[in-house]
Amino acid sequence: MTASAASSASRPLIRESLRIAGEKVLRDRVIEVRHPYDGELIGTVPKATVLDVRQALKTARNFRSPLTRHGRYEILMKAGAIIASRRNDLARLITLESGLCLKDSQYEVGRASDVLLFAANLALVDDGQVFSCDLTAHGKNRKVYTLREPLQGVITAITPFNHPLNQVIHKVAPAVATNNRMVLKPSEKTPLTAYALADILYEAGLPPPMLSVLTGDPAEIADELLTSADVDLVTFTGGVSVGKHIAAKAVYKRQVLELGGNDPIIVLEDADVEEAATLAASGSYRNSGQRCTAVKRMLVQESVADRFVELLVEKTRAVKYGDPFDPTVDMGTVIDEASARRFETVVNEAVAGGARLLYGNVRRGALYSPTVLDQVTPDMTVVREETFGPVSPVIRFKTVEEAISIANGTAYGLSSSLCTNRIDLITHFVRELQMGSVNVREVPGYRLEMTPFGGIKDSGLGYKEGVQEAMKSYCNTKTYSLPW
Numbered sequence: 492m493t494a495s496a497a498s499s500a501s502r503p504l505i506r507e508s509l510r511i512a513g514e515k516v517l518r519d520r521v522i523e524v525r526h527p528y529d530g531e532l533i534g535t536v537p538k539a540t541v542l543d544v545r546q547a548l549k550t551a552r553n554f555r556s557p558l559t560r561h562g563r564y565e566i567l568m569k570a571g572a573i574i575a576s577r578r579n580d581l582a583r584l585i586t587l588e589s590g591l592c593l594k595d596s597q598y599e600v601g602r603a604s605d606v607l608l609f610a611a612n613l614a615l616v617d618d619g620q621v622f623s624c625d626l627t628a629h630g631k632n633r634k635v636y637t638l639r640e641p642l643q644g645v646i647t648a649i650t651p652f653n654h655p656l657n658q659v660i661h662k663v664a665p666a667v668a669t670n671n672r673m674v675l676k677p678s679e680k681t682p683l684t685a686y687a688l689a690d691i692l693y694e695a696g697l698p699p700p701m702l703s704v705l706t707g708d709p710a711e712i713a714d715e716l717l718t719s720a721d722v723d724l725v726t727f728t729g730g731v732s733v734g735k736h737i738a739a740k741a742v743y744k745r746q747v748l749e750l751g752g753n754d755p756i757i758v759l760e761d762a763d764v765e766e767a768a769t770l771a772a773s774g775s776y777r778n779s780g781q782r783c784t785a786v787k788r789m790l791v792q793e794s795v796a797d798r799f800v801e802l803l804v805e806k807t808r809a810v811k812y813g814d815p816f817d818p819t820v821d822m823g824t825v826i827d828e829a830s831a832r833r834f835e836t837v838v839n840e841a842v843a844g845g846a847r848l849l850y851g852n853v854r855r856g857a858l859y860s861p862t863v864l865d866q867v868t869p870d871m872t873v874v875r876e877e878t879f880g881p882v883s884p885v886i887r888f889k890t891v892e893e894a895i896s897i898a899n900g901t902a903y904g905l906s907s908s909l910c911t912n913r914i915d916l917i918t919h920f921v922r923e924l925q926m927g928s929v930n931v932r933e934v935p936g937y938r939l940e941m942t943p944f945g946g947i948k949d950s951g952l953g954y955k956e957g958v959q960e961a962m963k964s965y966c967n968t969k970t971y972s973l974p975w
């Protein structure tokens with residue numbers, strides 16, 4: 492019996508309710524959630540109505556949090572401790588609904604505790620500023636003080652499937668830390684972990700009107716979440732097309748949009764090729780390649796390309812993929828069969844256009860093997876568009892300027908990885924790459940949960956996430972001046 496078969500025998504069906512200001516509400520119409528590895532029905536979540544959305548928003552709008560900084564600190568720290576104590580259960584839930592392997596899910600739960608730790612500590616910091624006013628000839632002997640206040644209205648948060656816990660907690664924890672009220676709509680593909688997180692926060696002492704969780708059909712409920720007069724800010728992480736739809740809909744709302752990525756790893760001829768291939772493989776296959784900052788293109792200077800490709804294939808072969816509940820597996824499924832089929836299609840199209848398939852492109856349902864393609868050209872769909880899965884396309888280049896031009900040559904601008912030790916070239920790339928981040932000798936996704944994170948061009952409007960920046964964007968800055 493496989494590990495998955497064993498776990499499916501003992502899987503009770505999860506029947507989730509909405510959380511409207513903490514109250515559990517069932518609805519007749521439901522969305523089914525299936526385990527991507529075997530397609531088994533694992534749970535249902537309600538389809539909220541527009542009236543449910545209005546009620547959640549209104550309750551939140553009318554609530555003023557009484558929590559002190561210390562109160563928020565305690566809730567966030569306690570939630571972090573609960574998450575740490577339930578690490579295995581939460582990891583299993585993530586694996587169940589996403590098909591991510593247990594190694595990835597365990598890592599994700601660990602990150603969630605870090606997010607809470609940073610949010611808790613930043614809740615203690617008063618980052619108000621003081622400006623003396625006698626600085627110029629026009630000055631006076633007064634002072635201007637700044638004060639950050641929670642928004643008057645509610646924050647709508649909409650999250651993607653790829654990190655069922657981390658994407659959600661990166662929106663919720665800064666909201667708690669800043670005393671805001673949030674209505675969250677998680678991905679309908681991975682909604683169960685978001686409900687579990689809400690319950691943990693209530694258990695840790697969060698006043699329920701500060702967080703509601705609603706699942707439903709975006710076609711029915713999204714407009715209300717985006718346009719209601721009760722909403723002041725929409726924070727969205729997901730794909731470009733939905734992000735641009737939201738940008739057009741949520742008129743005169745503040746918008747934080749974290750969209751797709753097409754991140755390159757750029758390997759120059761002086762690089763440690765072994766290290767570069769290790770980074771490329773882990774950046775491409777972790778989380779089944781479903782990270783906005785996954786390595787999605789490998790740009791390698793011609794003189795080291797043969798060696799790089801040889802090592803990349805070797806490291807790809809070593810990736811054990813399969814049943815996500817097998818604790819020895821390095822990579823589980825992607826989110827669904829339709830996505831896996833899409834990878835097959837773009838890889839086949841690249842091969843038909845002259846690329847060489849060196850490993851993989853094998854699919855069974857939503858299980859798609861790690862895949863290496865060499866001799867890819869920048870015009871091929873597999874690299875021109877975002878391939879949100881475990882595909883490693885290698886593009887060979889001759890000159891530094893050519894690498895920069897290819898790296899900047901897509902609609903995206905999220906992050907990047909650069910493998911070289913030449914400081915002159917590092918500074919040149921950092922200046923020239925049109926990206927939100929450049930990580931030298933690290934994967935594009937490297938960051939702390941606290942550091943600023945986010946992209947430009949089609950990857951986002953430039954407003955950053957990461958706990959510190961999210962807290963800033965969730966506040967109004969008020970100034971007041973005093974005569975002393």
Ligand code: NAD
Pocket residue numbers: 649650651652653658676677678679709710713714728729730731733734736737749750751752782783784877879905945946950951
């Ligand atoms: P998606 O855009 O399909 O869905 C994201 C969310 O939007 C879901 O909750 C979905 O229900 C909701 N949605 C769908 N239609 C909507 C509408 N009309 N109005 C409002 N909301 C609507 O994205 P996905 O497939 O879940 O996630 C994958 C994408 O997310 C990839 O492109 C990936 O790069 C991106 N992503 C970006 C970041 C980042 O920080 N930049 C992080 C993770 C993922």
